[in-house]
Amino acid sequence: MTLCEDRVVIVTGAGRGIGxxxxxxxxxxxxxxxxNDLSAAVAGEVAASIGPRAVVNTDDVGTWAGARRLVEAAVDAFGGVDVLVNNAGIVRDRMIVSCTEDEWDEVIRVHLKGHFAPLHHLAAHWRAVAKAGGTVSGRVINTSSGAGLFGSVGQANYSAAKAGIAALTLVxxxxxxxxxxxxxxxxxxxRTRMTEHVFDSMAVPEHGFDAMAPENVSPLVVWLGSAEAGEVTGKMFEVDGGRICLVDGWQRGREVDKGERWTPGELGAVVRELVAGHRPVPVYGA
Known part of the structure; x- marks a missing residue:
C-alpha cells in the first residue's frame, strides 16, 4: 500500500499505544x-521496526522550544514535513475537589499546549513554503476525546484540554x-496504558476482531494524512473498532429575541421553554 508514499509524517507520543x-x-x-516520544527506548523500538525510513525524536512537545526542535529535526532529516499527528498525552484523573494545581497544569500543558506548539511551528514552516511558491499538501490530525466532546466525571482537566483541542482544530x-x-x-x-482502567473489563479475544485494539484507529488517520484527503478539513471523527462517526459540535438551537434588554424576573419562563425537551449526550460517568 502506497497511499502515503514518501510523505513525511510526525507522530507525537509514538512510542506506545495509539501513537x-x-x-x-x-x-x-x-x-x-x-x-516522537519522551522515552528514547520505546521510540527507538518503533523506529527500528520501521527501518531507515524512520528517525527518533525525544523532544517535549509541551514546550515551545521542544516543539520547534521537533519540526526542525523532521525538516533536517527528510527535507520537509507533510503530516503532523498530534497524539501525545497523559492523564491525572481527579474529581474537581481533589485536583491539584500541578495536575491541572500538567494535563493542559501536555495535551493542549502539546498540540498547539508543534502546530504553530509547522504552520510557520508551511506558510514559508507556500509564500516561496512551493506546493503544500499539509495535513494535521489532532487527538481529542469523547471526554472533550461530552465531558467525563473525574477528568475535568483532561476534558477541558480535549475540548480545547476540538476548538483549536476548527480555528x-x-x-x-x-x-x-x-x-x-x-x-x-x-485499549492503551491511559485507558486500561476504562476497558479492563473488555477481554482481548483469542480469535476474531479485537474492537479495542489501537491499530483500529490508525487507518482513518493514515487516510486523513494522505494527499487524497485534501477536501476534508475542520471535521471531528469518533473512531473505535470498525466504527467511524462524524461528530457535530455545538449548534445553535431554539432562540428568543425580545429586541430589547430582558429583566431577570421575566427570564425564568423563557429559559425553561428554551431548554424544554433538550437531551444532550450524557457526561461519561454521570
Missing amino acids: RAHALAFAEAGARVVV AAAELGRYGVTVNSIAPSA
Whole structure:
C-alpha cells in the first residue's frame, strides 16, 4: 500500500499505544516517519521496526522550544514535513475537589499546549513554503476525546484540554486552508496504558476482531494524512473498532429575541421553554 508514499509524517507520543500504531501504519503506507516520544527506548523500538525510513525524536512537545526542535529535526532529516499527528498525552484523573494545581497544569500543558506548539511551528514552516511558491499538501490530525466532546466525571482537566483541542482544530482549519493545509481531529477509543482502567473489563479475544485494539484507529488517520484527503478539513471523527462517526459540535438551537434588554424576573419562563425537551449526550460517568 502506497497511499502515503514518501510523505513525511510526525507522530507525537509514538512510542506506545495509539501513537505507535499510527507510526507503523504510516510506514506501511509508504511514509517516512518521525517517531516522537519522551522515552528514547520505546521510540527507538518503533523506529527500528520501521527501518531507515524512520528517525527518533525525544523532544517535549509541551514546550515551545521542544516543539520547534521537533519540526526542525523532521525538516533536517527528510527535507520537509507533510503530516503532523498530534497524539501525545497523559492523564491525572481527579474529581474537581481533589485536583491539584500541578495536575491541572500538567494535563493542559501536555495535551493542549502539546498540540498547539508543534502546530504553530509547522504552520510557520508551511506558510514559508507556500509564500516561496512551493506546493503544500499539509495535513494535521489532532487527538481529542469523547471526554472533550461530552465531558467525563473525574477528568475535568483532561476534558477541558480535549475540548480545547476540538476548538483549536476548527480555528486551525479556517486559518491554514489558504496554505494548502487541512486540519481534522479524532476522538478515539482503544485499549492503551491511559485507558486500561476504562476497558479492563473488555477481554482481548483469542480469535476474531479485537474492537479495542489501537491499530483500529490508525487507518482513518493514515487516510486523513494522505494527499487524497485534501477536501476534508475542520471535521471531528469518533473512531473505535470498525466504527467511524462524524461528530457535530455545538449548534445553535431554539432562540428568543425580545429586541430589547430582558429583566431577570421575566427570564425564568423563557429559559425553561428554551431548554424544554433538550437531551444532550450524557457526561461519561454521570
